[in-house]
Amino acid sequence: MTDTYLTLVNSGVTKKLAQQLGLPQPAPLRRFRAGQPLLDGPALVLGPGADADAVAALLSGGPGTGWDLDVHRHAVPETRYAAVVLVLTEVVHPTALGEHVLAAAAVLKKLARGGRVVTVSREATADDAPAVAAARQGVDGLLRSLAKELRGGATGNGIVLGGDVPVDAPSVVGALRFFLSARSAFVDGQLLAVDSSAGSLPEDWDRPLAGRVAVVTGAARGIGASIADTLARDGATVVAVDVPAAGEQLAAVANRVRGTALQLDVTADDAGARILEHALQRHGRLDIVVHNAGITRDKLLANMTPDKWDSVLAVNIASQLKINEALLTSGDFTDAPRIVSLASTSGIAGNRGQTNYAASKGGVIGMVRATAPLLTAFGGTANAVAPGFIETDMTARIPALTRQVARRLNSLQQGGLPVDVAETVAFLASPAAGGVVGRVLRVCGQNMVGQ
Amino acid sequence: MAASTPKSHTGAAAAATGARRALVLGGNRIPFARAGGAYAHASNQDMLTAALDGLVARYGLQGERIGEVAAGAVLKHSRDFNLTRESVLGSALSPETPAYDLQQACATGLETVISLTNKIRLGQLESAIAGGVDSTSDAPIAVSDRLRRVLLDLSHAKTTGQKLAAAARIRPKDLAPAAPRTDEPRTGLSMGEHQALTTAQWGITREAQDEVALLSHQRLAAAWDAGFFDDLVTPFRGLVRDANLRADTSMEKLAKLKPAFGLSLDTPATMTAGNSTPLTDGASTVLLGSDEWAAAHDLTPLAVVVDAEAGAVDFVHGVDGLLMAPAFAVPRLLARNGLTLDDFEYVEIHEAFASTVLTTLAAWESEEFGRERLGLSGAFGKVDRARLNVHGSSLAAGHPFAATGGRIVATISKELHRRKAAEGGTPRALVSVCAAGGLGLTAILEAA
Numbered sequence: 001m002t003d004t005y006l007t008l009v010n011s012g013v014t015k016k017l018a019q020q021l022g023l024p025q026p027a028p029l030r031r032f033r034a035g036q037p038l039l040d041g042p043a044l045v046l047g048p049g050a051d052a053d054a055v056a057a058l059l060s061g062g063p064g065t066g067w068d069l070d071v072h073r074h075a076v077p078e079t080r081y082a083a084v085v086l087v088l089t090e091v092v093h094p095t096a097l098g099e100h101v102l103a104a105a106a107v108l109k110k111l112a113r114g115g116r117v118v119t120v121s122r123e124a125t126a127d128d129a130p131a132v133a134a135a136r137q138g139v140d141g142l143l144r145s146l147a148k149e150l151r152g153g154a155t156g157n158g159i160v161l162g163g164d165v166p167v168d169a170p171s172v173v174g175a176l177r178f179f180l181s182a183r184s185a186f187v188d189g190q191l192l193a194v195d196s197s198a199g200s201l202p203e204d205w206d207r208p209l210a211g212r213v214a215v216v217t218g219a220a221r222g223i224g225a226s227i228a229d230t231l232a233r234d235g236a237t238v239v240a241v242d243v244p245a246a247g248e249q250l251a252a253v254a255n256r257v258r259g260t261a262l263q264l265d266v267t268a269d270d271a272g273a274r275i276l277e278h279a280l281q282r283h284g285r286l287d288i289v290v291h292n293a294g295i296t297r298d299k300l301l302a303n304m305t306p307d308k309w310d311s312v313l314a315v316n317i318a319s320q321l322k323i324n325e326a327l328l329t330s331g332d333f334t335d336a337p338r339i340v341s342l343a344s345t346s347g348i349a350g351n352r353g354q355t356n357y358a359a360s361k362g363g364v365i366g367m368v369r370a371t372a373p374l375l376t377a378f379g380g381t382a383n384a385v386a387p388g389f390i391e392t393d394m395t396a397r398i399p400a401l402t403r404q405v406a407r408r409l410n411s412l413q414q415g416g417l418p419v420d421v422a423e424t425v426a427f428l429a430s431p432a433a434g435g436v437v438g439r440v441l442r443v444c445g446q447n448m449v450g451q
Numbered sequence: 452m453a454a455s456t457p458k459s460h461t462g463a464a465a466a467a468t469g470a471r472r473a474l475v476l477g478g479n480r481i482p483f484a485r486a487g488g489a490y491a492h493a494s495n496q497d498m499l500t501a502a503l504d505g506l507v508a509r510y511g512l513q514g515e516r517i518g519e520v521a522a523g524a525v526l527k528h529s530r531d532f533n534l535t536r537e538s539v540l541g542s543a544l545s546p547e548t549p550a551y552d553l554q555q556a557c558a559t560g561l562e563t564v565i566s567l568t569n570k571i572r573l574g575q576l577e578s579a580i581a582g583g584v585d586s587t588s589d590a591p592i593a594v595s596d597r598l599r600r601v602l603l604d605l606s607h608a609k610t611t612g613q614k615l616a617a618a619a620r621i622r623p624k625d626l627a628p629a630a631p632r633t634d635e636p637r638t639g640l641s642m643g644e645h646q647a648l649t650t651a652q653w654g655i656t657r658e659a660q661d662e663v664a665l666l667s668h669q670r671l672a673a674a675w676d677a678g679f680f681d682d683l684v685t686p687f688r689g690l691v692r693d694a695n696l697r698a699d700t701s702m703e704k705l706a707k708l709k710p711a712f713g714l715s716l717d718t719p720a721t722m723t724a725g726n727s728t729p730l731t732d733g734a735s736t737v738l739l740g741s742d743e744w745a746a747a748h749d750l751t752p753l754a755v756v757v758d759a760e761a762g763a764v765d766f767v768h769g770v771d772g773l774l775m776a777p778a779f780a781v782p783r784l785l786a787r788n789g790l791t792l793d794d795f796e797y798v799e800i801h802e803a804f805a806s807t808v809l810t811t812l813a814a815w816e817s818e819e820f821g822r823e824r825l826g827l828s829g830a831f832g833k834v835d836r837a838r839l840n841v842h843g844s845s846l847a848a849g850h851p852f853a854a855t856g857g858r859i860v861a862t863i864s865k866e867l868h869r870r871k872a873a874e875g876g877t878p879r880a881l882v883s884v885c886a887a888g889g890l891g892l893t894a895i896l897e898a899a
Contacts, residue, residue, distance in 0.1 A: 247685040251508035255543040261508035263681045282749050
């Protein structure tokens with residue numbers, strides 16, 4: 001699972017050789033460690049109006065009011081910025097973008113390794129004046145292009161405020177912190193919509209899930225095990241679920257995160273009831289469900305067999321629908337509940353040989369979109385995470401050359417790690433994400449395919 | 452039925468002493484493997500640690516200081532003198548959890564449950580884990596007695612002369628290793644040969660034995676298929692089901708097997724590899740506790756361990772069959788508790804051999820045995836076969852000696868809880884385990 005190429009182009013003679021040959025030079029990504037500072041340097045907040053001032057105040061405020069960062073409102077020459085936040089919510093004409101964007105451009109060459117560019121803008125709708133909509137939608141193209149230009153493990157992501165959501169809404173603040181932090185290492189070129197002012201900020205940003213009980217399906221290995229680890233690190237009590245046959249690895253995960261193991265086939269008719277019963281009886285509540293269990297049975301559609309098609313649909317989407325229905329009708333999933341479901345870039349952009357898998361993962365995206373509104377009355381939400389190329393046992397089985405190419409087909413020129421997916425799941429499961437309603441957040445290093 | 456009987460639900464013995472309830476809260480075992488199979492290179496400590504870790508994971512006991520853990524193995528390396536404590540130290544439990552080893556041949560597992568629940572009843576413990584493990588694949592092999600004496604003398608020798616003198620006593624035949632034997636030391640007969648004598652004495656037929664074996668496989672397979680073991684078993688080393696289980700066996704297949712024991716008797720030999728338990732590797736654990744501890748840990752009580760009775764028979768002089776002790780212990784146990792066989796919704800008789808179950812049932816149904824050996828006015832009673840070993844037993848699951856008690860207690864405790872939740876009342880189970888040395892251990896459990 002190690003990316004030898006990434007190691008080679010970042011050390012010694014091979015590094016120099018790669019530079020001279022003009023080969024892709026992926027940078028090691030800065031990943032979250034307990035106790036690390038939010039940013040490794042000053043932040044530059046650009047943009048007009050009160051929203052930009054509010055963001056600057058949040059970043060620079062002392063304990064209790066902000067994140068105590070070194071914040072500049074104007075670029076100081078020769079400064080190596082760790083982050084640039086472009087607040088463009090009050091731009092009403094495309095021609096007004098230039099001033100702020102070019103101010104940011106001046107510091108990009110000296111952006112710190114693993115630096116962050118985050119845009120904050122408003123959603124363009126058909127009801128907007130044409131110039132306003134043009135300015136707002138323009139940010140979308142700007143951000144996606146800018147992200148492709150960043151190097152050295154830096155990422156660019158955007159927060160898009162819907163309706164009259166204020167810039168200090170919990171989910172805007174939560175998303176901004178997520179995108180600035182090392183937790184979003186492999187999230188790149190993405191625009192996350194914030195639909196409402198729902199959600200709440202954690203008392204402790206290092207333990208946003210304290211007191212919450214989370215169920216993770218498919219938790220015995222790979223991405224699921226990493227999700228269990230990450231939710232537990234963030235303070236959640238974890239119920240680790242996997243099929244009985246994976247019980248040995250599942251027990252190891254449950255013991256590592258000091259949670260409980262529940263051996264269960266998610267396709268069983270009573271899976272939702274048994275998950276709920278276990279969580280309530282053993283932990284007193286259930287707040288978060290992460291639908292991670294999934295299988296692949298790849299075959300060109302022309303060669304597809306009913307068992308390959310049906311089993312993928314049964315595990316990857318039908319089980320989730322059934323479990324969600326059991327939870328939603330139970331009356332015991334009502335305290336700001338969170339559903340986070342694993343989609344896939346295959347479900348967005350399509351992938352040859354994966355019609356069954358892509359149908360199921362596209363289904364996940366439709367499901368969370370329609371499920372989230374059913375939860376908002378309780379302060380709840382449902383969202384999806386779509387991983388791109390992640391270094392797992394599954395992708396390790398891809399033929400070597402294909403794997404090397406697949407890894408480089410994104411702006412970060414490398415595969416992500418299971419923990420990158422887990423960090424995004426943890427963000428969407430957090431109280432701060434309550435205003436993100438039925439969305440899909442990609443963890444793909446800005447993969448070249450799809451949106 | 453049980454619910455309408457006026458008898459005490461906490462057991463006469465417990466009520467008489469004013470002791471509190473001791474509960475079965477859950478269990479975990481690893482799938483049982485055939486000797487030389489999936490666990491061929493796993494030690495007793497590996498298996499017991501895995502069974503403990505699965506229990507810890509299921510019940511969220513990481514870092515928990517359990518009152519006491521008791522377990523044992525029948526075939527044990529001398530280096531494993533602290534097997535249970537070492538397994539605890541290797542597990543996710545708190546390293547401050549005390550432990551002790553216990554051994555009572557095949558009754559080891561059940562005896563750990565009984566002794567720990569007695570401590571809970573007395574208030575000495577709030578929580579405990581009972582267990583057992585056995586590996587016939589990783590059995591200890593010793594040097595011959597003569598070689599052992601020479602080696603010990605060598606280690607005590609001080610001068611070169613003494614050392615040479617000691618070493619000179621070694622003969623080639625001394626170098627042959629001494630494999631572990633499960634033969635009875637006082638008779639030289641294997642357990643199977645002993646049971647063949649009992650089988651012949653009671654006139655148990657081959658067909659009746661094969662029927663017991665077939666039902667055991669069918670019932671165990673059905674329980675696996677229904678997901679009954681999803682919260683009783685955690686896979687180990689790639690094995691996800693009991694390896695000995697033959698879901699597709701049949702009377703025809705069983706009838707084809709050649710007799711393995713009793714070949715030198717006057718009567719036809721009836722005991723085969725199909726109606727005898729195979730050599731097996733495995734481990735099991737049972738979580739026990741008081742009502743208070745269970746409530747504090749959000750655990751659902753499954754069953755109460757009500758009372759227990761050990762027995763032993765004089766098989767050496769041929770008075771009774773080697774494995775017949777439970778036939779005597781159960782009547783004493785039931786008399787003390789004012790119960791009859793009809794008061795039990797479940798009867799678990801360990802299937803050391805199919806004929807062990809059948810000779811025990813035959814003795815209880817015998818007017819003569821009841822009058823002359825049990826001192827009753829007639830037969831002790833009849834067990835309704837529908838209540839016997841309802842989820843299969845050792846013929847299908849296999850029998851890692853010391854792990855069998857924990858398998859039975861955890862399985863029947865879950866079943867008692869299920870039955871009570873579904874149908875109400877306070878269903879009871881009788882558990883009976885025979886053991887080498889003419890021993891037997893029996894217990895009463897009831898739904899909590």
